[in-house]
Amino acid sequence: MTKFVTLRRPDDWHLHLRDGEMLRAVASYSSHFGRAIIMPNLVPPVVTGAQASAYRDRITAALGQKMTLRPLMTLYLTESTDPADVVAAHAAGIISAVKLYPAGATTNSASGVRDFDKVRGVLDAMAEAGIPLCFHGEVTDPAIDIFDREAVFIDRVLDPIRRATPGLKVVMEHITTSDGAEYVSANDNIGATITTHHLVINRNHILAGGIRPHYYCLPVAKRETHRLALRRAATSGDARFFLGTDSAPHPDRAKESACGCAGCFTAPNTMSILAHVFEEDGALDRLEGFTSLNGAAFYGMAANDDTIRLVKRDVPAEYPSHIPAGDETVTVFDPGFPLYWHVEDPA
Ligand code: DOR
Ligand code: ZN
DSSP: OOEEEEEEOOOEEEEOOOSHHHHHHHGGGGTTSSEEEEOOOOSSOOOSHHHHHHHHHHHHHHHOTTOOOEEEEEEEOOTTOOHHHHHHHHHTTSEEEEEEOBTTSSTTOTTSBSOGGGGHHHHHHHHHHTOOEEEOOOOOOTTSOGGGHHHHHIIIIIHHHHHHSTTOOEEEOSOOSHHHHHHHHTOSSEEEEEOSGGGTOOHHHHHTTSOOGGGOOSSOOOOHHHHHHHHHHHHSOOTTEEEOOOBOOOOHHHHSSTTOOOOBBOGGGHHHHHHHHHHHTTOGGGHHIIIIIHHHHHTTOOOOSSEEEEEEOSSOOOOOSEEEETTEEEEBOOOSSOOOEEEEOOO
């Protein structure tokens, strides 16, 4: 029997599109999304309104005229970010949010924040202007085990900042633990993105039976109990939880190396995987909230006007295992099961 689900066009509230040749290679794979929050961790990072505006133009050019995706830009917060530039870029409609990377937490985070007191002025100005702060929520203290870094971040950094700046609207990006899900569902003025891959893999997928670099991302996938907590949060209908794929393409050469970098490239098959996951959990009726309604409401935007349709067929959806990017290839995330849900996009 053929099954259908019609959804308001989904949005991706956390996406890496990169720049140059990689941008041109990956942009079209996100084109069935209405809007996407674009991460600013380029080399060098996007730190001023003028840079965000120029980057947006490069993305729009790479997307071409047929594609509907609207890039929502962010600034990369540094210890020398000027509060006035942030507020002006937001007032001019150039940026939708600011991203905070603790220095050293992940890919291209070297210019991130070491001393959180140094960004207090920017955070106060953002609270005042209603600009959301997107957090990479992991401590970088080498004494903290990598599997505990999200939970420790909540106690040491996130909660104190939220108490010091109560009006600040915060998104805890790509939560990976029950601690993250519980903190978000117990508080207001906070939302959380959940990635597609963290709903599918746990740490065994990365490490048992051989190291699988294409499942390595940050925050790293945790044990199974945490994956199940994320599934419950995503399918709960709680509007604080919404999709941010964190689709993060890297050349295979850089991932399949003695020191492989973090990131899963999920843009090409995300919606098919999510339909599978939500159906498996008996929550297909809540998929639209997660992908198309909750994030927009959090950011104070209307849901997209148009729709896409997901159709479950007897034959699996086809997607490439790799895509070319200049002289490189990028591996597409393999969920480990066939995807019978196909995306039909009238646009
Ligand atoms: O896995 C990740 N990849 N996590 C991040 O926080 C950054 C991202 C990237 O830019 O590659
Ligand atoms: Zn990311």
